[in-house]
Amino acid sequence: MRNSFVKGLAVVLVGSAVTAGCATTQEYAGFAQAGSSYAAAVDRLLVASRDTTIDATSNRLLANDAVNNLTLPQYQAASGPDRARLEVIEGLRLHADLLGKYFRTMSKLTDSKAPADVQASLNGTVGGLNAVGKQLRGAPIFNDDAKAAIGTIGQLVVSAKIRGALHDEISAREAILRQELVLQEQLLKALSAAIEQDLKVTTQIREQRLVITPLTEEKPLANPDQWVASRRSVLLANSEIAELQSASRAARDMRETFEDLVAGRLSMARLLGVIADLDSIISVAEHLLAKSK
Amino acid sequence: MNRDELLAELRRLELTLHSVEVQQQFTGEQDPEVRRRFVAERIELSRMVGVLTHETLGSIQEQLTQLEPQLRNGIEDMDAALESVQNTVAFLNALGKILGLVGRVLAIV
Numbered sequence: 001m002r003n004s005f006v007k008g009l010a011v012v013l014v015g016s017a018v019t020a021g022c023a024t025t026q027e028y029a030g031f032a033q034a035g036s037s038y039a040a041a042v043d044r045l046l047v048a049s050r051d052t053t054i055d056a057t058s059n060r061l062l063a064n065d066a067v068n069n070l071t072l073p074q075y076q077a078a079s080g081p082d083r084a085r086l087e088v089i090e091g092l093r094l095h096a097d098l099l100g101k102y103f104r105t106m107s108k109l110t111d112s113k114a115p116a117d118v119q120a121s122l123n124g125t126v127g128g129l130n131a132v133g134k135q136l137r138g139a140p141i142f143n144d145d146a147k148a149a150i151g152t153i154g155q156l157v158v159s160a161k162i163r164g165a166l167h168d169e170i171s172a173r174e175a176i177l178r179q180e181l182v183l184q185e186q187l188l189k190a191l192s193a194a195i196e197q198d199l200k201v202t203t204q205i206r207e208q209r210l211v212i213t214p215l216t217e218e219k220p221l222a223n224p225d226q227w228v229a230s231r232r233s234v235l236l237a238n239s240e241i242a243e244l245q246s247a248s249r250a251a252r253d254m255r256e257t258f259e260d261l262v263a264g265r266l267s268m269a270r271l272l273g274v275i276a277d278l279d280s281i282i283s284v285a286e287h288l289l290a291k292s293k
Numbered sequence: 294m295n296r297d298e299l300l301a302e303l304r305r306l307e308l309t310l311h312s313v314e315v316q317q318q319f320t321g322e323q324d325p326e327v328r329r330r331f332v333a334e335r336i337e338l339s340r341m342v343g344v345l346t347h348e349t350l351g352s353i354q355e356q357l358t359q360l361e362p363q364l365r366n367g368i369e370d371m372d373a374a375l376e377s378v379q380n381t382v383a384f385l386n387a388l389g390k391i392l393g394l395v396g397r398v399l400a401i402v
Contacts, residue, residue, distance in 0.1 A: 092353075
């Protein structure tokens with residue numbers, strides 16, 4: 001999953017590098033590819049946050065039960081916010097899906113083979129006209145140079161039509177996209193903070209339950225190898241928390257990428273920055289999902 | 294103190310109440326009433342953290358949902374633009390085929 005996001009964006013970036021100088025459609029393509037990869041990465045993070053929320057509450061329940069036997073109302077009070085958050089997360093996933101569809105549609109437009117197809121079609125049309133000309137007056141209507149020029153002009157006209165459609169779309173939806181990306185920035189910040197809290201609480205409780213209590217009890221450890229693995233897992237959880245902080249930059253970078261696109265100064269460096277941050281999100285989400293299995 | 298600051302403070306407090314030292318202290322507490330009250334308060338604190346987190350995420354989700362009709366319009370417009378481009382290609386393909394046919398007919402005649 002992670003590789004496919006980055007590979008897709010890398011293909012667009014290579015295309016941008018090759019065609020640098022006439023990169024308007026390539027800039028839209030880079031933005032669209034980054035946007036659809038961003039939506040997919042956010043979805044993975046939402047799925048991971050679903051798991052961390054449930055696991056953190058389960059650990060809180062165990063920690064509380066270790067102090068005093070819990071009652072059914074107490075269990076329900078602890079589970080209530082979980083259910084509410086799961087509902088919100090599902091809503092956010094549906095929105096991420098729509099956002100991904102928006103950017104994939106933009107990619108379909110930027111990646112359209114229509115300009116090349118038009119050139120081929122015009123060559124066919126000119127070939128047809130030449131065949132008619134040969135029959136009517138014994139010579140083709142267009143020579144080879146004219147034939148090539150017609151194909152190229154057709155290709156340019158269709159390319160311009162696509163660029164125009166992309167420009168119109170960004171102009172028409174500029175305010176909405178800006179608002180969307182500002183909200184995405186708030187979302188990733190809030191989501192990262194929630195996941196961070198869940199991970200920290202879970203780590204503390206697991207350290208107590210799986211590492212300290214078995215070690216400090218009078219009786220010897222029942223399974224020393226399991227204890228070693230548990231301790232490693234608990235201590236390494238801190239690295240995920242650190243990664244999460246860098247992941248939260250992704251939305252800000254996406255917003256800045258959009259502003260650069262609108263201003264006509266979208267650079268390779270900016271897109272590479274987005275790739276690095278998307279990589280962080282996917283990396284954190286995959287670590288969290290792997291741990292919860 | 295605004296809502297974000299309150300949430301940050303409650304989260305910090307929750308981490309303190311779930312620290313190893315506090316957990317060990319109350320696990321070893323002899324008085325069941327003290328243990329019961331501590332657990333009740335800790336559950337309530339976690340519930341408040343959960344509610345505030347839910348409200349923050351819910352508010353963002355609500356605002357994002359309001360943008361969805363516009364995103365759908367964008368998808369429709371881009372689909373229409375793509376279809377228009379593809380129609381141009383299809384038209385030129387058809388024209389080329391017709392002219393080719395005309396040429397062949399003229400060659401026979």
